[in-house]
Amino acid sequence: MEQNIVWTGIDSLSIEKCVLIDKGETIHSKGDLVGNKNNQVYGVEYQVVVDQKWETRFFDITCKVGHKNYAIHGYKLNNQWIIDEQEHPELHDCLDIDISVTPFTNSLPINRLQLKVGESKELAVLYINPIEERFTRVVQRYERLSEKTYHYKNLWSDFESTIEVDSKGVVTHYPKLFNRL
Template sequence: MKRNYRWRTEDGAGLEHLDLQQREDVIVAEGTVICDGPCAFNYRICCDSGWRVRSVEVHVAGGKSIVLTTDGDGAWRDGDGQALPHLHGCADVDISATPFTNTLPIRRLGGQLGQRTELLMAWISVPDLAVHRAPQAYTRLPDGRYRFEALDSGFEATLEVDERGLVRDYPGLFRRVG
């Protein structure tokens, strides 16, 4: 099953198109993002059937690229196969300029998010592609909403998601338009 989604930034200056394909054994997300300012990038995230991230690639237009792989249990490697111990224990990936990556822990944990759940993310900033260990928390709220917390910065948002766990509204940042 393949579906397409689109988000626009709240200020209207950025746009994302996502092709999401879910097969029996793999989930593949391929997105193209035009950021606010002089930045555009493509990403590809592959997950196993349980929504555990297995690989991520990000390619900035006219610039850098990054490839990361993980065993799905928190051990990460770069594109050359070198271990990335600073990411040990990170369960998911969070790319700074897309709301799609919020779907990963929502789908992977499902009903476990009824309680506030703290997670470690491999956070990729765009366009510099620096990768940091980022503590975050998710809590399921009523009516298809989740509280998202970036624990290292104090940022919080209440995300509205659809029945598939994809963001419809990320207040102040993104709104789904297709």
């Protein structure tokens, strides 16, 4: 099964196309986006592979900002993140990634956690900002408010928002940041 998704970015004036392909044992996503933040044009391509539990197994991200290029590649091996061929034991408890420029990666914990309405969960996440060329471990909280609504809070920055998803748990509306077409 293949699903094509298009988001527009509000804050960063971006347009993104994402394709999700369910291959049985894994779900593959491929996204391409272009945007403008603070008068800086950028382009990002990403690939993410998750297993049937929606645990991230692999990612590959390339970003171009002006004349600068940034790439980051990671995969999970024996519960250990290997990023650009280096082990990162401080990230061992991160089952999800969050790529700052796309709402797609918010769909990863939403689908993995399978929260009931009224339930919430804090989780460690590998946060990747390709424009700033950095990644780090952060703690986030998701609370399911209704069948298609989640309250999201990034505990390291106090950023929070109420995210809407479709029946497959894929983000449709992320106030002030992203809208799905």
